[in-house]
Amino acid sequence: xxxxxxxxxxxxxxxxxxxxxxxxxxxxxxxxxxxxxxxxxxxxxxxxxxxxxxxxxxxxxxxxxxxxxxxxxxxxxxxxxxxxxxxxxxxxxxxxxxxxxxxxxxxxxxxxxxxxxxxxxxxxxxxxxxxxxxxxxxxxxxxxxxxxxxxxxxxxxxxxxxxxxxxxxxxxxxxxxxxxxxxxxxxxxxxxxxxxxxxxxxxxxxxxxxxxxxxxxxxxxxxxxxxxxxxxxxxxxxxxxxxxxxxxxxxxxxxxxxxxxxxxxxxxxxxxxxxxxxxxxxxxxxxxxxxxxxxxxxxxxxxxxxxxxxxxxxxxxxxxxxxxxxxxxxxxxxxxxxxxxxxxxxxxxxxxxxxxxxxxxxxxxxxxxxxxxxxxxxxxxxxxxxxxxxxxxxxxxxxxxxxxxxxxxxxxxxxxxxxxxxxxxxxxxxxxxxxxxxxxxxxxxxxxxxxxxxxxxxxxxxxxxxxxxxxxxxxxxxxxxxxxxxxxxxxxxxxxxx
Numbered sequence: 001x002x003x004x005x006x007x008x009x010x011x012x013x014x015x016x017x018x019x020x021x022x023x024x025x026x027x028x029x030x031x032x033x034x035x036x037x038x039x040x041x042x043x044x045x046x047x048x049x050x051x052x053x054x055x056x057x058x059x060x061x062x063x064x065x066x067x068x069x070x071x072x073x074x075x076x077x078x079x080x081x082x083x084x085x086x087x088x089x090x091x092x093x094x095x096x097x098x099x100x101x102x103x104x105x106x107x108x109x110x111x112x113x114x115x116x117x118x119x120x121x122x123x124x125x126x127x128x129x130x131x132x133x134x135x136x137x138x139x140x141x142x143x144x145x146x147x148x149x150x151x152x153x154x155x156x157x158x159x160x161x162x163x164x165x166x167x168x169x170x171x172x173x174x175x176x177x178x179x180x181x182x183x184x185x186x187x188x189x190x191x192x193x194x195x196x197x198x199x200x201x202x203x204x205x206x207x208x209x210x211x212x213x214x215x216x217x218x219x220x221x222x223x224x225x226x227x228x229x230x231x232x233x234x235x236x237x238x239x240x241x242x243x244x245x246x247x248x249x250x251x252x253x254x255x256x257x258x259x260x261x262x263x264x265x266x267x268x269x270x271x272x273x274x275x276x277x278x279x280x281x282x283x284x285x286x287x288x289x290x291x292x293x294x295x296x297x298x299x300x301x302x303x304x305x306x307x308x309x310x311x312x313x314x315x316x317x318x319x320x321x322x323x324x325x326x327x328x329x330x331x332x333x334x335x336x337x338x339x340x341x342x343x344x345x346x347x348x349x350x351x352x353x354x355x356x357x358x359x360x361x362x363x364x365x366x367x368x369x370x371x372x373x374x375x376x377x378x379x380x381x382x383x384x385x386x387x388x389x390x391x392x393x394x395x396x397x398x399x400x401x402x403x404x405x406x407x408x409x410x411x412x413x414x415x416x417x418x419x420x421x422x423x424x425x426x427x428x429x430x431x432x433x434x435x436x437x438x439x440x441x442x443x444x445x446x447x448x449x450x451x452x453x454x455x456x457x458x459x460x461x462x463x464x465x466x467x468x469x470x471x472x473x474x475x476x477x478x479x480x481x482x483x484x485x486x487x488x489x490x491x492x493x494x495x496x497x498x
Contacts, residue, residue: 007354007358007361007473008066008070008471008473009361011069011070013065013066013069016062017059017066017315017318018319020058021315021319021320024056024059025320037051039051039055041303043295043299043456044288044291044305044452044456044460045288045446045447045452046305046444046445046446046456046457046460047443047445047447048305048444049442050312052423052424052426052427052441052442052443053315053316053392053440053441054320054438054440055312055315055440063315064302064307064311066314066471067301067311067467067470067471070470070471071470072307072467072470072471075470076466076470077297079091079466090258090259090260090263090264091293092107093114094286094287094293094455094459095290096290113253113254113267113268116268117235117253117270117271117274118274118283120233120250120253120271121274121278121279121282122278124168124194124275125168125275129194131192131193131227131231132223133191136192137168137192137194138168138189138192138193139168139171139189139193139194140170140193140195140196140275141173141193141196141214142170142196143173143195143196143198143199143210143214144172144198144207144269145204145206145207146343146347147261147262147264147347148198148199148261148264148269149174149198149269150262150340150343151262151269151340151458152172152198152271153172153340154336155273155458156170156276158336158337159273159277159285159449159450159451159454160276160333161276161277168275168276169188171184173210174206176210178210181210181213181214185217190221190222190223193231194231194233195214196234196272197211197234197236198235198271198272199236200237200259201236201237201238202234202236202237202242203238203241204486205489205490205497208497211232215228215232229247229248232247232251233248233251233252233253233271234247234251235252235253235254235255235268235269235271236252236253236254237254237255237257253271255269260479262344262347262348263462263477265458270282270285273285284452285452287452288451288452288453288454288456288457289458290455290459291452291456292305292455292456292457292463293463296459296463305460306459306460306463306464306467307463307464307467309461310463310464310467310468313468314472317364317366318363318364321363322389322390322391322392323366324369324391325367325368325392325394326369326380326384327368327369327371328370328371328373328376328393328395328396328422329371329372329396330374330396330398330415330416330418331397331398331415331449332372337396338369338371341368345365345368345465346365346366347479348465349365349474349476350481351474351476352364354472354474355473356473360472370393370394373395373418373422374415374418381422384439385425385435391439392440392441393422393426393440393442394441394442394444395422395423395442395443395444396444396446397415397419397444397446398415398416398448398449399412399416399446399448400412400448416445419443426439426441427439427440
């Protein structure tokens with residue numbers, strides 16, 4: 001194994017892959033080109049088809065060797081088995097009571113918080129949480145930004161139930177201009193509304209502005225100062241501040257400093273999802289993530305979905321020098337996926353410094369963009385087919401429709417066929433009409449959207465990011481650029497926002 005201090009681009013395999021990239025760039029797809037079935041893998045209710053990527057078995061073997069040479073397996077085991085509380089992995093949040101990797105103290109803390117916020121969610125769903133006029137809370141307005149809400153918002157939209165028997169109306173507000181916020185408030189009864197503040201630091205200025213706006217609205221609607229506490233709940237790591245402001249203890253939920261926002265949907269930050277789908281389904285969501293965790297830890301690199309996803313991205317970014325990729329979704333249930341992945345990917349991997357402090361001498365991170373595939377076909381797909389830059393696409397679709405009308409097989413078949421038609425057109429092209437093909441894509445197809453499969457999908461994406469960070473030797477768990485902007489903003493508004 002190569003010395004761990006050696007930078008990635010200094011390794012012989014890295015240099016070999018640069019040479020392979022030069023060769024494959026000159027390859028032109030033709031009608032006889034076969035889709036390699038060995039690049040299609042199914043696990044955890046998700047089928048991933050890498051066969052339309054500009055890669056071959058020889059290159060894949062070299063990429064796997066590079067991962068091994070980067071001591072990936074050792075880093076994976078360290079990430080899961082750490083005894084250092086400051087660097088606990090977010091995966092402990094879904095490890096379960098019987099996990100051998102958890103110390104008793106943290107195991108107890110994690111389980112306590114899980115039970116606490118799930119109980120609160122079920123109390124809300126059962127109309128047992130009352131407002132100032134003893135009316136059951138029917139509306140929850142989530143005030144959060146970035147990692148505090150992007151994961152929960154995506155998962156909530158994806159798993160939104162058609163059963164209205166225990167439906168709580170959920171709203172997510174992030175923009176402090178308060179225009180959208182005010183539109184929502186005009187539709188709500190104050191005595192039936194709870195504001196859920198999701199802020200790890202409890203210092204994010206945008207959230208403090210929204211919190212104060214909500215407090216003023218409640219007071220102008222007739223709520224007394226003493227009754228305000230019935231209408232605010234908090235998820236934070238800054239328990240000292242939440243206590244000093246008088247929030248009810250059983251309405252306050254803890255998140256730990258070692259959990260980064262974009263990896264926090266499994267924690268108390270997942271409370272909006274638990275409110276939406278209930279305790280049983282939230283545990284299924286955790287179990288789905290745990291199933292993918294086990295696959296990631298125990299499966300050979302050549303059949304490992306998160307690792308293969310990462311190696312494909314590594315190939316496209318570091319060797320083919322492709323600066324962006326598209327996320328195209330073919331189910332309305334997945335429409336929020338792109339914003340979730342934008343933060344997970346770009347905030348984690350948008351770094352120019354190695355963990356040893358040296359500047360990176362190669363490209364890291366990719367721009368993530370896209371949206372609903374059907375709309376994209378009539379907007380930006382023309383650029384994907386014939387633009388001068390090659391842009392890879394990650395397609396996401398469903399084998400089974402998530403519609404209420406399960407008899408509508410045409411919908412499901414049409415969406416999936418539309419996805420595959422685009423993937424084939426991009427890959428094979430039509431040389432007679434100046435479509436040269438070789439436009440790479442990966443298809444992620446879920447058997448159906450359930451809490452279990454969605455948990456597995458999000459877990460897979462997290463592990464992909466971790467693998468890339470290990471190979472590039474960068475820290476995926478900080479965001480100094482974000483913190484710098486926040487620091488400058490707070491300095492300008494010092495003393496004006498509480």
